[in-house]
Amino acid sequence: MARLSDIIETFLKEMLNDMHGTVEIQRNELANRFNCVPSQINYVISTRFTNDKGYYVESRRGGGGSISIRRFNIDCAGDYLMHIISAIGDSLSQHTCEVFINNFFDYEMIDVREASLMRAALSDKALVDVPMEKRDNVRASIMKNMLMSLTVL
Amino acid sequence: MARLSDIIETFLKEMLNDMHGTVEIQRNELANRFNCVPSQINYVISTRFTNDKGYYVESRRGGGGSISIRRFNIDCAGDYLMHIISAIGDSLSQHTCEVFINNFFDYEMIDVREASLMRAALSDKALVDVPMEKRDNVRASIMKNMLMSLTVL
DNA sequence: TTGTCTGACTATCTCTGACTATCATTATAC
DNA sequence: GTATAATGATAGTCAGAGATAGTCAGACAA
Incomplete structure (x- = not known):
C-alpha cells in the first residue's frame, strides 16, 4: 500500500504545478482531507519539501494561519x-x-x-x-x- | 479564511495613501463597519501601525474623540x-x-x-x-x- | 534499522468583552 | 455667575478564549 506521506507529497506537487509554483494550505484542513493527524503534514513538508530539494516553506500560526510552499525557479x-x-x-x-x-x-x-x-x-x-x-x-x-x-x- | 485584522490593516493603509499619509478615524465607527468589537481596532493598530513600522498614532478620548494615524516621512x-x-x-x-x-x-x-x-x-x-x-x-x-x-x- | 505515523504538549497570533480612563456637556448647588 | 457634580461619549487595557501551526519522543511498519 502506498504510504500516506507519498500521497500527500504527490497531492502537494500537483497543486504546485496547477498553481504555477506556489501553494498555500491550512494544516488542519489538509490533515482532515487525508484523515491523519496535523503533525503528519509537518512530517511530509520537512522530509519532502526541503530547501535542498528546491522548495521554500513559510508559515504563520494563530487564527487564519497557514503554510505556504514555493518551488524554486530551476531555469x-x-x-x-x-x-x-x-x-x-x-x-x-x-x-x-x-x-x-x-x-x-x-x-x-x-x-x-x-x-x-x-x-x-x-x-x-x-x-x-x-x-x-x-x-x-x-x-x-x-x-x-x-x-x-x-x-x- | 482571511483575517479581519489584515482586512482592517489594508483598509487603513489605502486610506493613508489616499489621504497623503494622515488619517483620522473613530474607533467605534470603524468597528461597526467591520462588525467587530472596538478593541479589535486597538489590536490592529498596536500590531500593524507601530513606530518600528513607521507610523505615529495619537488619540483623544471622550465626546468627539478619535484616533489619528500618520506615516513617517523618510526623506x-x-x-x-x-x-x-x-x-x-x-x-x-x-x-x-x-x-x-x-x-x-x-x-x-x-x-x-x-x-x-x-x-x-x-x-x-x-x-x-x-x-x-x-x-x-x-x-x-x-x-x-x-x-x-x-x-x- | 530506517522511515512513517501519532498524540501530547507548546508556541503564536487573533479576537472578544468586561472593566477602566478621559473628555465634553449639561445639570445642580451655592 | 461660578464651582461642582452627574451624565454620556469616546478610547485604552488586559486577561482569557479560540484558532492555528511546531516540536518531539515514542509507537509502529517496511
Missing part, C-alpha cells in the same frame, strides 16, 4: 546557482566566498549592492560571535540560503 | 539606516528582522531581491549551526553589517 540562472549551491559543502572560508561573489558579479548574476550585502553577511566581522570552529559552517549555510533566495526571483 | 534613507543601525542592540530576533526588512522594502530603500537576500542571511535556517544562546547576537551583527554596506553605496 536560467537558477540552474547555475543550483549547481553552485550543491557544490558548496558544509564549510566555506571567507576567502572562497569572496571568489564566488566576484564571479557572480562578473557574470552579472548579482549587482554591486547585492554583492556588497553578501560580503557583509559573510564576513568574519559579521560572524565574530560564532565560535571559530563553527564559523565556516555557518558561512556555508548563509551563502547557500542567500543563493537559494535568488533562485526564486 | 533621507541614509539617515534612517544609520538610525536603525544604532538602534539595533546586541540581539535581534528573526521576527524583528522581518519587520525591519519589510519596512526597508516599503520605503523603497531596498528592492525585492535585496530583501530576499537579507531574509535568507538572517533566517534561523541559515543560522541553524549557531548555538541558540548566541543566535540573536549573530543575527544583530549580520544585520548591522549588511546595513552598513548599503550606506556606503
Whole structure:
C-alpha cells in the first residue's frame, strides 16, 4: 500500500504545478482531507519539501494561519546557482566566498549592492560571535540560503 | 479564511495613501463597519501601525474623540539606516528582522531581491549551526553589517 | 534499522468583552 | 455667575478564549 506521506507529497506537487509554483494550505484542513493527524503534514513538508530539494516553506500560526510552499525557479540562472549551491559543502572560508561573489558579479548574476550585502553577511566581522570552529559552517549555510533566495526571483 | 485584522490593516493603509499619509478615524465607527468589537481596532493598530513600522498614532478620548494615524516621512534613507543601525542592540530576533526588512522594502530603500537576500542571511535556517544562546547576537551583527554596506553605496 | 505515523504538549497570533480612563456637556448647588 | 457634580461619549487595557501551526519522543511498519 502506498504510504500516506507519498500521497500527500504527490497531492502537494500537483497543486504546485496547477498553481504555477506556489501553494498555500491550512494544516488542519489538509490533515482532515487525508484523515491523519496535523503533525503528519509537518512530517511530509520537512522530509519532502526541503530547501535542498528546491522548495521554500513559510508559515504563520494563530487564527487564519497557514503554510505556504514555493518551488524554486530551476531555469536560467537558477540552474547555475543550483549547481553552485550543491557544490558548496558544509564549510566555506571567507576567502572562497569572496571568489564566488566576484564571479557572480562578473557574470552579472548579482549587482554591486547585492554583492556588497553578501560580503557583509559573510564576513568574519559579521560572524565574530560564532565560535571559530563553527564559523565556516555557518558561512556555508548563509551563502547557500542567500543563493537559494535568488533562485526564486 | 482571511483575517479581519489584515482586512482592517489594508483598509487603513489605502486610506493613508489616499489621504497623503494622515488619517483620522473613530474607533467605534470603524468597528461597526467591520462588525467587530472596538478593541479589535486597538489590536490592529498596536500590531500593524507601530513606530518600528513607521507610523505615529495619537488619540483623544471622550465626546468627539478619535484616533489619528500618520506615516513617517523618510526623506533621507541614509539617515534612517544609520538610525536603525544604532538602534539595533546586541540581539535581534528573526521576527524583528522581518519587520525591519519589510519596512526597508516599503520605503523603497531596498528592492525585492535585496530583501530576499537579507531574509535568507538572517533566517534561523541559515543560522541553524549557531548555538541558540548566541543566535540573536549573530543575527544583530549580520544585520548591522549588511546595513552598513548599503550606506556606503 | 530506517522511515512513517501519532498524540501530547507548546508556541503564536487573533479576537472578544468586561472593566477602566478621559473628555465634553449639561445639570445642580451655592 | 461660578464651582461642582452627574451624565454620556469616546478610547485604552488586559486577561482569557479560540484558532492555528511546531516540536518531539515514542509507537509502529517496511
